[in-house]
Amino acid sequence: MMKRRQFVQSVGAAGSLSAIGMMSGCASTGSSSSGLKVVVVGGGYGGATAAKYVRMWSDYGIDVTLIEPNSTFISCPISNLVIGGTKTMADITTPYDNLLKRHGVRLVQDMVTRIDPDKRVVMLAKGGELPYDRLIVSPGVDFMWENLPGMAKEGAKDKVLHSWKAGAQTVALRKQLEAMPDGGVYALTIPMAPYRCPPGPYERACQVASYFSKAKPKSKVLILDANDDVTSKGPLFKKAWAERYKGMVEYRGKHKLADVDAATNTLKFEFSEDVKAAVLNVIPDMRAGDIAVKTGMATANKRWCEIDFLTFESKVVKNVHVLGDSIQIAPAMPKSGHMANQHGKTCAAAVVALLTGKQPNPLPIYNNTCYSFVSDEDVVHVASVHRYDVEKMTMLPVPGAGGVSSAANELEGRYAMAWARNIWADTLA
Amino acid sequence: MKWNPLLLAGALAAFSIGAQAQAMDPLQVRSMAASCASCHGTHGVAQAGNESLAGVNKDELLKKMLDFKTGKKPATIMHQLSKGYSDDQLAALAAYFSALKK
Numbered sequence: 001m002m003k004r005r006q007f008v009q010s011v012g013a014a015g016s017l018s019a020i021g022m023m024s025g026c027a028s029t030g031s032s033s034s035g036l037k038v039v040v041v042g043g044g045y046g047g048a049t050a051a052k053y054v055r056m057w058s059d060y061g062i063d064v065t066l067i068e069p070n071s072t073f074i075s076c077p078i079s080n081l082v083i084g085g086t087k088t089m090a091d092i093t094t095p096y097d098n099l100l101k102r103h104g105v106r107l108v109q110d111m112v113t114r115i116d117p118d119k120r121v122v123m124l125a126k127g128g129e130l131p132y133d134r135l136i137v138s139p140g141v142d143f144m145w146e147n148l149p150g151m152a153k154e155g156a157k158d159k160v161l162h163s164w165k166a167g168a169q170t171v172a173l174r175k176q177l178e179a180m181p182d183g184g185v186y187a188l189t190i191p192m193a194p195y196r197c198p199p200g201p202y203e204r205a206c207q208v209a210s211y212f213s214k215a216k217p218k219s220k221v222l223i224l225d226a227n228d229d230v231t232s233k234g235p236l237f238k239k240a241w242a243e244r245y246k247g248m249v250e251y252r253g254k255h256k257l258a259d260v261d262a263a264t265n266t267l268k269f270e271f272s273e274d275v276k277a278a279v280l281n282v283i284p285d286m287r288a289g290d291i292a293v294k295t296g297m298a299t300a301n302k303r304w305c306e307i308d309f310l311t312f313e314s315k316v317v318k319n320v321h322v323l324g325d326s327i328q329i330a331p332a333m334p335k336s337g338h339m340a341n342q343h344g345k346t347c348a349a350a351v352v353a354l355l356t357g358k359q360p361n362p363l364p365i366y367n368n369t370c371y372s373f374v375s376d377e378d379v380v381h382v383a384s385v386h387r388y389d390v391e392k393m394t395m396l397p398v399p400g401a402g403g404v405s406s407a408a409n410e411l412e413g414r415y416a417m418a419w420a421r422n423i424w425a426d427t428l429a
Numbered sequence: 430m431k432w433n434p435l436l437l438a439g440a441l442a443a444f445s446i447g448a449q450a451q452a453m454d455p456l457q458v459r460s461m462a463a464s465c466a467s468c469h470g471t472h473g474v475a476q477a478g479n480e481s482l483a484g485v486n487k488d489e490l491l492k493k494m495l496d497f498k499t500g501k502k503p504a505t506i507m508h509q510l511s512k513g514y515s516d517d518q519l520a521a522l523a524a525y526f527s528a529l530k531k
Contacts, residue, residue: 053463056471338467345463349456361457365518366464367510383506385513401513405505412505418478419468425476426466 034061036355039122039132041112041291043068043096045337046324047138049344049427050351054136055103057352065106065130066099067122070167073428076197077337077371078420079166083174084207085215086376092166098429115295117317134351136312137297138324138340139289140165141196144303147285148260156262160280163204164196176279177208182216184278187267189257190225191285194304196325196335199232199382201225201283203372206237209245210375220248222277224255224267232334233372233380233404240374240408257282288326297322304328309388309395311350311360312343323347330395333386334368341427342366364388364395367402371416379412380405458521461514465522473526484531491523 036058040051043066051066073094081087099105111125115137121129143162145151151160161176163169177186186208190201205223212219230237230251241249252272259268260282267275267282287293287303297305297314305322307314309330312321324340333339350360365387371379384402386395405412462473465482469475473483482490496502498511498519511519 057459341467342464345460345466349460349463353456361454361460363457365461365514367467367513369468369506369510381506383509385510387513398513401509401511403509409505414478415505418476421476422470422479423467426471429471 034058034063034355036062037131037133038062038064038136038351038355039130040064040066040136040138041115041122042138042140042289042324043070043073044138044140044324044340045423045427046140046340046344046347047136048073048096048099049341050136050138050321050323050348051105052099052103052427053345053348054351055105057348058356060104062352062355063106064104065108066096067108067110067112067124067130068096069109069111071109072096073424074166074170075337075420075424076164076166076200077423078417079163079170080200080204080207081373081376082166082170083163083177083204084211084373084376085174085178086210089171094424094428096428102429112291115291115317115320117295117320120319133319133355135320136347136351137289137292137295137314137320137322137326138344139291139326141286141288141325141335142290142293144285144287148257148282150260150262150268151282151284153262156260159262160260160282162283163281164200164283164286173279173281177211180216180219180278183218184216185220185222186212186279186281187222187224187275187277188281188283189255189267190223190227190231190283192226192256193231194329194335195283195286197337198334199237199370199372202230202233202237203374204281205249205251206240206245206372206374209241209249212248213245217248220250221245222275223249223251224257224269224275225251225253226256227253229253232370233382236380236404236408237372237374244375286325288322292322292326295320298326300328309393310362310364311354312347313350321347321351330386332384332397333395334370336368336370338370338423339368341423342368344427362388362390365398369419371412371419373413373416374408377410377413378408379410379416380408381412381416453517453521458525461518462522462525465526473529474531481531482526483529485527487523487527490526491520494519494523 040047075092078092112122114123123129161169161173163173209221256270258270288298306328312323314320323343325335353360367385369383371381382404385398389396475481497507
């Protein structure tokens, strides 16, 4: 359903005070826009949700432009099943066009090269600039390759994959596993927390083991984790490795990767012996997306962006909001697609309130739900509820709420796919 | 007529839940409800595989969420999530979703 004109043209000076006054009248007649402009950088779970909800909750009165370099949305959640071979890229790909057709979000396929917070404009890689009244930045993560000098060598990044951003590398890793002779070792390295999707690496180990047990039963999965122990759903994953994939999966904690020699397929560790394997899958250290770092917003350890949890506005750059995996998370808050979708709505409500002279919600409350496939069908979850704590000025988990599955089960396998369909629609349709 | 004290207490509790739910800021309730949309669909209209909440009878929906919360009704995940919300918040959510179009 398209409520207003699909392309909202520039109306008067961006952010003029009179525009705010125009808003309610125009929204009720549906004949014009307020002239207010929101630009969203990054069309993942956080940014796409924010774009849609700013349109919806401004009654289609605020002009929203979404800037995203990819032509379609490819989901990280469920992408481990493509690596395991039971889902295809088509299964995890959703077009962006409903954001335009149903919600009138202007889509720009491009990258933002620079943000000018004084002039309130963003510069685009293909040229030109876009003005904003408020900017929402949701660029996900980028990798700290500087911690792995060997990966700078020519061809290293094409051979040793991370597959931690769903897309071409998801397909490429699947091909490496298919090409690997039976009896080979697949070695997966996990960075020190915090990183995107805490249970994701352990789910991936299960998916690769599931594939090996069907197609290459003499092969092994070796997990080399920089953390002391499994960081999420530990007992459930360990049970899967011990029982479903007996003798196939080996877990080693306290293995902090120091470097990679791609030419010889060798992993080098700070305190342990080198490891050679047929297929290396290195998940590097990560930080906020480049554009957030470049704009000076990554103030926590120079890695993550500190924000006000009521509005997601950056603590250092005014009128710029950051959400999703790029933020310095609150206690017990995971970096997840579900959480980014929740950030998107909280931020959207606050941006609409701020642009129309209202108070943002003083007490946000939202949840996280995360499913992991330990086989083709059986799934375990972790869930939590987070609410704003006025004294500590952050989101805290609600005591007594949330938890994990008692055991992996097929019913939650069906719910996991229903979750995916629903969150994709909530984010993009 | 003699009042049964238990019934009276129940009626008062129900009234106070209703009254407080009404007093909650509608935009705050909208944001709280939007967090359910990740699994139950935008405006409570779900994609295949999960239950829609839009247009469901208010009392039925509240009873269901309270039964998840107390553990009376078994669930895979809702028994854990419902514990994160006060009874007043659950009542506000039930009222919000019941008023949405199916």
